[in-house]
Amino acid sequence: MSFLDHIARCNNADLSQFEPWYVGATRAGFLHRDFLPMIAVRPDLFSHRNGGWYLDPSLDTPAKRTAAMREFVLGLRERGLFGRSWRDELYKVAPHFNDPTLLEMERAAVPWFGVRAYGPHMTGYVRKDDGLHIWVPRRSYDKPTFPGELDNTVAGGQPAHIGIFDNLIKECAEEASIPRALAEQAKAVGFIAYWSQSGRQLKPDVMTCFDLELPQDFVPRAHDGEVHAFELWPVQRVYETVRDTNQFKYNCNLVLIDFFVRHGLLRADDRYFFAIVEGLHRTQPPGA
Amino acid sequence: MSFLDHIARCNNADLSQFEPWYVGATRAGFLHRDFLPMIAVRPDLFSHRNGGWYLDPSLDTPAKRTAAMREFVLGLRERGLFGRSWRDELYKVAPHFNDPTLLEMERAAVPWFGVRAYGPHMTGYVRKDDGLHIWVPRRSYDKPTFPGELDNTVAGGQPAHIGIFDNLIKECAEEASIPRALAEQAKAVGFIAYWSQSGRQLKPDVMTCFDLELPQDFVPRAHDGEVHAFELWPVQRVYETVRDTNQFKYNCNLVLIDFFVRHGLLRADDRYFFAIVEGLHRTQPPGA
Numbered sequence: 329m330s331f332l333d334h335i336a337r338c339n340n341a342d343l344s345q346f347e348p349w350y351v352g353a354t355r356a357g358f359l360h361r362d363f364l365p366m367i368a369v370r371p372d373l374f375s376h377r378n379g380g381w382y383l384d385p386s387l388d389t390p391a392k393r394t395a396a397m398r399e400f401v402l403g404l405r406e407r408g409l410f411g412r413s414w415r416d417e418l419y420k421v422a423p424h425f426n427d428p429t430l431l432e433m434e435r436a437a438v439p440w441f442g443v444r445a446y447g448p449h450m451t452g453y454v455r456k457d458d459g460l461h462i463w464v465p466r467r468s469y470d471k472p473t474f475p476g477e478l479d480n481t482v483a484g485g486q487p488a489h490i491g492i493f494d495n496l497i498k499e500c501a502e503e504a505s506i507p508r509a510l511a512e513q514a515k516a517v518g519f520i521a522y523w524s525q526s527g528r529q530l531k532p533d534v535m536t537c538f539d540l541e542l543p544q545d546f547v548p549r550a551h552d553g554e555v556h557a558f559e560l561w562p563v564q565r566v567y568e569t570v571r572d573t574n575q576f577k578y579n580c581n582l583v584l585i586d587f588f589v590r591h592g593l594l595r596a597d598d599r600y601f602f603a604i605v606e607g608l609h610r611t612q613p614p615g616a
Numbered sequence: 617m618s619f620l621d622h623i624a625r626c627n628n629a630d631l632s633q634f635e636p637w638y639v640g641a642t643r644a645g646f647l648h649r650d651f652l653p654m655i656a657v658r659p660d661l662f663s664h665r666n667g668g669w670y671l672d673p674s675l676d677t678p679a680k681r682t683a684a685m686r687e688f689v690l691g692l693r694e695r696g697l698f699g700r701s702w703r704d705e706l707y708k709v710a711p712h713f714n715d716p717t718l719l720e721m722e723r724a725a726v727p728w729f730g731v732r733a734y735g736p737h738m739t740g741y742v743r744k745d746d747g748l749h750i751w752v753p754r755r756s757y758d759k760p761t762f763p764g765e766l767d768n769t770v771a772g773g774q775p776a777h778i779g780i781f782d783n784l785i786k787e788c789a790e791e792a793s794i795p796r797a798l799a800e801q802a803k804a805v806g807f808i809a810y811w812s813q814s815g816r817q818l819k820p821d822v823m824t825c826f827d828l829e830l831p832q833d834f835v836p837r838a839h840d841g842e843v844h845a846f847e848l849w850p851v852q853r854v855y856e857t858v859r860d861t862n863q864f865k866y867n868c869n870l871v872l873i874d875f876f877v878r879h880g881l882l883r884a885d886d887r888y889f890f891a892i893v894e895g896l897h898r899t900q901p902p903g904a
Binding site for chain 2: 424425426448491492493496515516517518519521534536538539589590591592594595596597598599600601602603605606609611612
């Protein structure tokens with residue numbers, strides 16, 4: 329592995345396998361060709377023209393669109409599409425999270441509709457005499473997704489009805505027992521964006537990166553069972569583990585590479601400096 | 617002004633006014649339609665097909681291409697194209713600075729050929745009890761370009777035969793009398809990229825951003841006459857000056873906005889957080 333390999337691994341989507349869908353003139357997401365038969369049976373909900381799918385324009389408010397999509401997605405659930413991944417948690421559909429809502433959609437359905445998901449990913453670090461250290465959690469071995477892999481200090485998906493910063497504060501408490509007053513010192517320092525495909529599912533996701541400098545005597549504790557254990561690693565060990573292995577969950581590598589860049593661990597004259605920094609922010613579809 | 621206005625101002629290029637030119641299969645730059653008559657008179661050097669211009673393929677080494685381009689550009693100089701902007705300084709032509717050289721080209725000619733230029737831009741800051749402060753230089757009133765405007769602490773163009781970091785060390789000494797041992801603590805923390813057009817000239821440039829934390833008792837001094845004076849400003853004053861005015865040289869605003877992002881001065885829930893961070897890294901042509 330190398331930093332560029334992690335970026336490529338997070339950007340494995342082949343958009344030629346997908347068709348876009350729209351709410352009015354706004355692209356809301358992408359549908360895999362092999363998923364289209366389940367869409368095409370509902371021409372009242374999705375009409376097809378010029379290689380794109382258009383949500384019924386008579387659904388002229390976010391509430392109406394959310395209700396119609398909920399009924400449709402519940403039908404897909406009954407047919408077993410989402411397996412055990414159903415969450416009963418609404419995600420916001422919008423070009424960017426801070427844009428007006430087009431509609432809301434069950435979290436499990438989001439990658440099937442190629443809708444951009446958001447989430448805060450925080451690097452909790454400690455400044456010591458011998459340099460930076462990062463608190464590294466290992467995901468619970470019971471988690472349905474990526475069990476036992478290494479993770480960012482605190483990370484979570486972004487539900488519809490909470491701000492990104494407030495969501496981070498909540499995740500800090502739940503995942504790492506970081507008290508509110510401390511978590512509120514976290515700083516939004518950028519984002520990573522990538523186009524990840526898994527079979528018929530597409531994740532054109534944007535994760536907001538936060539840094540939180542933690543006191544030397546603070547020890548994060550797993551609280552909600554999502555984390556197996558935390559370890560405090562010298563930044564160089566994190567750097568080498570990201571560079572040389574796949575031990576971290578795929579998108580967490582990008583958050584850490586962004587941390588390495590911002591904290592000056594890469595050199596401007598590195599052959600791949602530009603390609604790495606550029607590769608962390610893929611907001612446009614591959615090939616666009 | 618706002619942060620997004622500065623990004624838009626740096627990305628004012630209309631690529632429909634340009635045609636690309638190539639060295640082999642690699643796009644080297646862009647030529648303005650109204651500059652093409654000066655190119656078309658040399659079909660031995662540039663051949664036109666499929667809306668693009670191709671440098672004579674018999675120039676099969678960087679040295680041969682550099683020599684042929686130098687002869688051509690000297691002819692343009694004799695016809696007065698470059699006015700007083702001639703520098704006698706070679707820039708590297710390459711998709712990224714750390715890529716292999718396609719050829720080298722006189723600095724004054726670079727924007728006429730729409731070639732990407734590089735350069736280090738460093739923010740020198742001081743950590744005080746009351747927060748960060750930034751050393752802000754005002755450009756000399758005698759400079760031919762952007763006289764009297766505010767600038768990044770140290771910034772310079774990137775000549776061909778020196779690394780980006782070594783170039784920064786040199787500029788630190790020349791522009792701000794920062795001794796080598798101190799300048800070597802500067803950290804490459806990212807880049808900004810934009811597509812700026814001025815008449816027939818195009819600057820699809822990439823500037824490497826550096827941070828340097830300076831001791832509280834260090835005072836930069838103008839050395840080579842390029843800087844009128846340095847002032848130490850609280851970061852909030854810099855933030856407001858960037859946000860509300862055009863006092864900084866156009867591209868220096870983007871370097872400072874990147875600094876504000878990385879140091880956590882923007883909020884994740886700001887309506888324009890994503891658009892701002894995304895807008896700092898425009899490596900692809902507008903409309904691409």
